[in-house]
Amino acid sequence: GDSVTQMEGPVTLSEEAFLTINCTYTATGYPSLFWYVQYPGEGLQLLLKATKADDKGSNKGFEATYRKETTSFHLEKGSVQVSDSAVYFCALSHTGNQFYFGTGTSLTVIP
Amino acid sequence: GAVVSQHPSRVICKSGTSVKIECRSLDFQATTMFWYRQFPKQSLMLMATSNEGSKATYEQGVEKDKFLINHASLTLSTLTVTSAHPEDSSFYICSAAEGPEKLFFGSGTQLSVL
Numbered sequence: 001g002d003s004v005t006q007m008e009g010p011v012t013l014s015e016e017a018f019l020t021i022n023c024t025y026t027a028t029g030y031p032s033l034f035w036y037v038q039y040p041g042e043g044l045q046l047l048l049k050a051t052k053a054d055d056k057g058s059n060k061g062f063e064a065t066y067r068k069e070t071t072s073f074h075l076e077k078g079s080v081q082v083s084d085s086a087v088y089f090c091a092l093s094h095t096g097n098q099f100y101f102g103t104g105t106s107l108t109v110i111p
Numbered sequence: 112g113a114v115v116s117q118h119p120s121r122v123i124c125k126s127g128t129s130v131k132i133e134c135r136s137l138d139f140q141a142t143t144m145f146w147y148r149q150f151p152k153q154s155l156m157l158m159a160t161s162n163e164g165s166k167a168t169y170e171q172g173v174e175k176d177k178f179l180i181n182h183a184s185l186t187l188s189t190l191t192v193t194s195a196h197p198e199d200s201s202f203y204i205c206s207a208a209e210g211p212e213k214l215f216f217g218s219g220t221q222l223s224v225l
Contacts, residue, residue, distance in 0.1 A: 038218075043117070102154055104149075
């Protein structure tokens with residue numbers, strides 16, 4: 001069945017460091033891929049998405065490229081800020097409503 | 112953006128008691144809501160799909176008599192964990208669909224059963 005595997009955390013970075021959170025998936029067909037972010041005390045929020053191979057999703061300085069050949073959707077940001085501290089979830093969906101999530105990766109950015 | 116309110120955010124209960132978790136869409140109507148569960152170091156797993164006015168659809172391995180879902184209105188779905196046991200301790204999160212690919216999540220409920 002469909003599944004998502006993402007790197008375990010927690011991840012701790014200094015401000016302005018480069019961030020990569022790895023995500024790979026297993027799926028039938030061609031799902032859409034997503035990154036969600038959960039800030040402390042809040043619900044999951046859509047960060048970015050890509051709907052087909054080679055698409056790049058981007059938002060707030062974060063980027064992820066849908067790589068069909070490696071079944072990956074790694075999240076990157078060139079320079080993280082303290083305000084980026086949150087839990088990041090990689091996910092896939094065929095329908096746009098029913099999702100398969102990874103385990104979540106907790107990121108802490110220290111000044 | 113749209114807001115989904117989930118309450119309570121944290122609950123501690125004794126083994127054998129029942130716990131109700133509410134999920135409300137505050138500024139839109141949601142014909143479909145979803146309930147997820149996350150055990151430590153595991154993925155968020157879909158438990159059930161809740162449709163307003165009809166019975167919920169449960170994923171394989173989820174006991175429908177233990178996890179009662181009621182979606183009585185277009186803005187409210189509830190999940191009741193009946194006769195909770197320590198193995199039910201988990202993080203529960205709901206989501207509500209405003210439309211295709213317009214999904215909004217609650218902030219989650221951490222349930223601890225003693």
